[in-house]
Amino acid sequence: MTLGKRTLVPGRTILKINLFIIGIISLLSVTKFGNPVKINISLSGTFAELRPDHFHGGIDIKGVEGTPVYAVDDGYIYKLESKGTGYGNVIFIKHQNGFMSVYGHLLAFNPALSAHYDKEAKKFRKSNLAVFLKKNEIKIKKGDIIGEIGNSGFSFGPHLHYEIRNLISKKQVNPLFFGIKVKDCAAPKWKKIKFIQVDEHRIPRQEKIIQLDDNSYFKVDTIDLFSGKNGLAAQVFDVMEGNNNKNGIYQLKMLVNGVLHFHFSANKIPLHETKYANALIDYKENKKSKDIYYRCHRLPGFNAGKYVQFFNDGFFEVKEDKMTSIEIEALDYTGNYSRKKIVVRGQKRYLPPLPYHDYYVKRTINNVFKTYFIELKIPKGAIYQNIPLRYHELKETRKETFSRIHGVHHEYEPLHKDIFLSVRSGIIPDYLKEKAFISACNQEGKFVNFGGRWRKNFLEGYVDQFGEFSIMVDTIPPEIKDLSFKSFPGRRKLVKIQFQITDNFDLPKSMDFPFYKVTINGEWLKMTSDRKSGVIIGYLPENLKRGKYELKIVSWDRMNNQKQYVKTFKVWG
Numbered sequence: 001m002t003l004g005k006r007t008l009v010p011g012r013t014i015l016k017i018n019l020f021i022i023g024i025i026s027l028l029s030v031t032k033f034g035n036p037v038k039i040n041i042s043l044s045g046t047f048a049e050l051r052p053d054h055f056h057g058g059i060d061i062k063g064v065e066g067t068p069v070y071a072v073d074d075g076y077i078y079k080l081e082s083k084g085t086g087y088g089n090v091i092f093i094k095h096q097n098g099f100m101s102v103y104g105h106l107l108a109f110n111p112a113l114s115a116h117y118d119k120e121a122k123k124f125r126k127s128n129l130a131v132f133l134k135k136n137e138i139k140i141k142k143g144d145i146i147g148e149i150g151n152s153g154f155s156f157g158p159h160l161h162y163e164i165r166n167l168i169s170k171k172q173v174n175p176l177f178f179g180i181k182v183k184d185c186a187a188p189k190w191k192k193i194k195f196i197q198v199d200e201h202r203i204p205r206q207e208k209i210i211q212l213d214d215n216s217y218f219k220v221d222t223i224d225l226f227s228g229k230n231g232l233a234a235q236v237f238d239v240m241e242g243n244n245n246k247n248g249i250y251q252l253k254m255l256v257n258g259v260l261h262f263h264f265s266a267n268k269i270p271l272h273e274t275k276y277a278n279a280l281i282d283y284k285e286n287k288k289s290k291d292i293y294y295r296c297h298r299l300p301g302f303n304a305g306k307y308v309q310f311f312n313d314g315f316f317e318v319k320e321d322k323m324t325s326i327e328i329e330a331l332d333y334t335g336n337y338s339r340k341k342i343v344v345r346g347q348k349r350y351l352p353p354l355p356y357h358d359y360y361v362k363r364t365i366n367n368v369f370k371t372y373f374i375e376l377k378i379p380k381g382a383i384y385q386n387i388p389l390r391y392h393e394l395k396e397t398r399k400e401t402f403s404r405i406h407g408v409h410h411e412y413e414p415l416h417k418d419i420f421l422s423v424r425s426g427i428i429p430d431y432l433k434e435k436a437f438i439s440a441c442n443q444e445g446k447f448v449n450f451g452g453r454w455r456k457n458f459l460e461g462y463v464d465q466f467g468e469f470s471i472m473v474d475t476i477p478p479e480i481k482d483l484s485f486k487s488f489p490g491r492r493k494l495v496k497i498q499f500q501i502t503d504n505f506d507l508p509k510s511m512d513f514p515f516y517k518v519t520i521n522g523e524w525l526k527m528t529s530d531r532k533s534g535v536i537i538g539y540l541p542e543n544l545k546r547g548k549y550e551l552k553i554v555s556w557d558r559m560n561n562q563k564q565y566v567k568t569f570k571v572w573g
């Protein structure tokens, strides 16, 4: 491993050019924003990190819950949103200079913004909504406290998700370009690399994973590979002082025999291209073990933006009895880098046969497959490469299952678009038909409810994954657990109430849960929800007069099984 600041390597014009590019970028970013927090900045996530289904759109700043969050510049509130998933409680501020700043996973908005949000929520009697504001309806000054650091939405530990968007180019931009200083003296760390041998259609035929020894300086390893076309994927992450997070790197390069074949740079990501992260991450490795490998080659369906450059699409030819030299370099934003050099020795050519498959699915056409029991439509552009698709019927029987169980390929293949499924039902009583849905059994053994519509004996709909599908039935309502009333005090003061709502089936990632309504003596009450725990939290109105009250919670699931929970309580003055 090489530690230290970036220096020019004589004879490496590519490196020189990159230094030049970095220079230009820093000249261009004359726009300076303030810091969104006044604490020491420690990152638990970096810009454009590879995540399933998206490039990370901002930076994650660690902090304890309740830490104030400041507006980074003058502007006005564009949007306030509260969800149990995604960005959770989030504020969008538009600025004069053509940028928008985004502050996600907040614990709370400031009192003025809260009041505005609550007013809108009450109008629509809906707790989770997106409130769009008129230009200059709520003006913000640089340095105003707008909210507090929290853990709301799809967040697993308190932090601020801070994001900058260019409103004209519709791109997410690395927030570190705007003047935030992060102390980082540690170079990125290599874990493993993977060689992927492909055929003439670039379908993977064989993989070889190699552990990299991080204690060696520029170590030269010789690796034997079958000759033929290969691509490489690298597991590498950045480390920073003060935390144990494995962050994404800023730049990654691969040179083959001295020629640049791949260059990724975490500068800007067009919002509409963010799902292509599925093609740059080794999706299978991530699904199997959460490992993050950067593919240094282009999957055919990856229509790369300017953040990735390829030569020969990043593939290289390993020749029999010849040596191929591969250099990989990872750089963090501060300029710390780490390099590896690997030498590959070409063995006698051998291409393993295509894996056993039932259909050969092409990326560039609309694919339709039909059996007596199932119809599957994979639209053009839904997959990143042609796939030898495995289809089989599972032998096992499951409770509450009203069809055969269909194994449609596997969860490890990423999708860019939803695919269509039509599943023939077995014997299902009519009264249960409205409680039936297309279910996917995922690797944790959980069943995901993908909904669906009946067309004669078929239940059909869209799913966002491959996997095991069947028709299942849900007649069991959610459970409501009281987390607050044991200690409920009889006083007028603002009192926090919380409940936990759980259900027997899971929902697709894009859907928020729980579905619920809370009223006090029939008056609607705003709550905030958290999808990960199912906890909903609310505050009793301050002005409750002395008397008897009835608090009612109604919750329902996707199949409209309802549960009600009623609690009466007294307020005395």
Ligand SMILES: [Zn+2]
Binding pocket: 045, 056, 058, 059, 060, 160, 161, 162
């Ligand atoms: Zn984030």
